[in-house]
Amino acid sequence: MNDPQMFNPKKPNNQLPLLPTDFNYDNVAILKQVNLSNIALAKVNALAGRLPDSILLVSPLLVRESVASSQIENINTTVFEVFEAEVMSEKKKGPAKEVLNYRDAIFAGLDLVKKRGILTTNDFVKIQSIVEPNKHGIRKLGVKIMNDLTKEILYTPPEGETHIRDFLANVEEFINKDDDGIDPLVKSAVFHYQFESIHPFLDGNGRVGRILIILYLIMAKRLDLPVLFLSGYIMKHKKSYYECLHKANSKGDLLDVIMFMLRAIEEQAEATVITIQKIEVLMNKFKSVLAKKTVFYSHELIQLLFSKPFMTIDYLQGNMGFSARQTASKYLTEMVKLGLFQSKKIGKSKFFYSKEFLKLLS
Ligand SMILES: Nc1ncnc2c1ncn2[C@@H]1O[C@H](COP(=O)(O)OP(=O)(O)OP(=O)(O)O)[C@@H](O)[C@H]1O
Ligand SMILES: [Mg+2]
Incomplete structure (x- = not known):
């Protein structure tokens, strides 16, 4: 555990506890919520699988997710602009380009997971280089996480490339083994927190961390397609999201961050079920009009x-x-x-x- 007495937000956290952190993963609140989240996730997964040529249809949905994820980083554009940029090659720059990078990174990640069935540090690095082509690679410099408004230093991630790589190797081990008795949904929250705390890159850690959740759930066979879109939820609840990460850092308590992510999974899976159902209705309308007229x-x-x-x-x-x-x-x-x-x-x-x-x- 992070010793709360020892926590100093201004000092590099080279003592970050390794995974699996000593914590009661069988807490009743977690078990209840993980059940609900798993039900919602299974539902969206089954529904998405029913869509004809699912992967093709998932692509437009991923644009919305990419816009939401990029908005957290203040890359502001609209879904409309991104679709427009996609068909007009000369408009492929600026915010829309960054959003498309996010989507491309998900697809590249999917390819890696499907081919090999594991996720490694090299994959994290590869995904980040697509998200942030200008600031790619494991950082050699120190960084600080600050409050956007007050500039107060909230947290200082570990420093030194070797340390960072060691921490990432531990994350790698944690996500690629499935015999620790921890539900994959809970694990996704735990390693997301850990990844953000390691903060391996100069920029793009949040976006890469969100992509890794989806890829991990696919690897853990909880999802067949990338149809879990967490960014909208995280953006809407950004204050609680930052608070629960901070609490885990400063108090060594993972409960809030796990509960946050489990609720995000449940709510977002349910929302996507509704969106997919509406798309199906619209497709049927197209079918019947085209067939008749x-x-x-x-x-x-x-x-x-x-x-x-x-x-x-x-x-x-x-x-x-x-x-x-x-x-x-x-x-x-x-x-x-x-x-x-x-x-x-x-x-x-x-x-x-x-x-x-x-x-x-x-
Ligand atoms: N106290 C904290 N401890 C660990 N990680 C944190 C903390 N506060 C915020 N973070 C993480 O840092 C991320 C931001 O880091 P960075 O700017 O490198 O990522 P980004 O992808 O560019 O930004 P964003 O996530 O805002 O889109 C947040 O998304 C969050 O996951
Ligand atoms: Mg950033």
């Missing part, structure tokens, strides 16, 4: 329309394999006439989008 309804087309909230003629042509650009143009124009899509002209490019779909994603 056009000659070009196909399953493949519906999937594609819901994989990118902003369509262009070229995107549709390329992905549907139409030989004539005109075919794609005709389909999109017809869908606008049917009220399924709206269109918008930016510079020389024309975009097509469903207002209802965008609303579900923002």
Whole structure:
């Protein structure tokens, strides 16, 4: 345990206790909440698995998560702008670019986990380099965590690259073994706290730490797809989030941080269930309108329309394999006439989008 008497926020915390920290993980409040969180998580996982070509459809949902996660770091942009940037390569810079980096980092992480079934320090480093290409790598310098407003020093993470790497090796060991009797959801909270306390990078520790929770739950087989979006919750409850991390540091008490994360998982999983159900309803509406009123309804087309909230003629042509650009143009124009899509002209490019779909994603 961190000795509360010894805690000095201004001194590098090279005494950070190793995992698994000495703590009663079978606390009744934790056991009750972990049960509820697991039920909610299983529900969203099952529902997401039912979506046709799930991984394609998860991508737009991840943009919302990426926007929320980046907002915690004051990278301000809207879901709308990110989708726009995604289709307009010349707009891929600034805040929207950073948001897309976050999403790319999740996908890269997924690849790593799926290929090898473990997460290592090299993976943490790789993920951070995608999130923060300009400040990548394990830090050689010391950093401080301060109160944004008062600039009061709240916590000083460990210093020295070797120390940092040793702490990370301990995190690695903790997350890659599954015989310690601690529920993976509880473990996700514990290692998230530990990772943030190690604070291995100059920047991007929060974003990488949030990505690691999702990847870990996938590795632990609690999720098949990255459909747990915690950032909105963390942003909404940022004060409590910082307080529970601080309490764990200063008092060595992990209860609040575990409860915080378990509640976040339950609430966010339930919210995503509702979003996915609404997307399914909207897809069904598209299906029935296209099947009744056009000659070009196909399953493949519906999937594609819901994989990118902003369509262009070229995107549709390329992905549907139409030989004539005109075919794609005709389909999109017809869908606008049917009220399924709206269109918008930016510079020389024309975009097509469903207002209802965008609303579900923002
Ligand atoms: N007292 C604390 N102890 C340990 N970690 C903390 C503490 N207070 C905040 N943190 C962590 O530090 C993160 C911020 O660090 P950093 O700026 O490197 O990450 P970021 O991804 O750039 O920012 P953000 O998380 O705000 O988006 C927070 O998200 C939080 O997880
Ligand atoms: Mg930062």
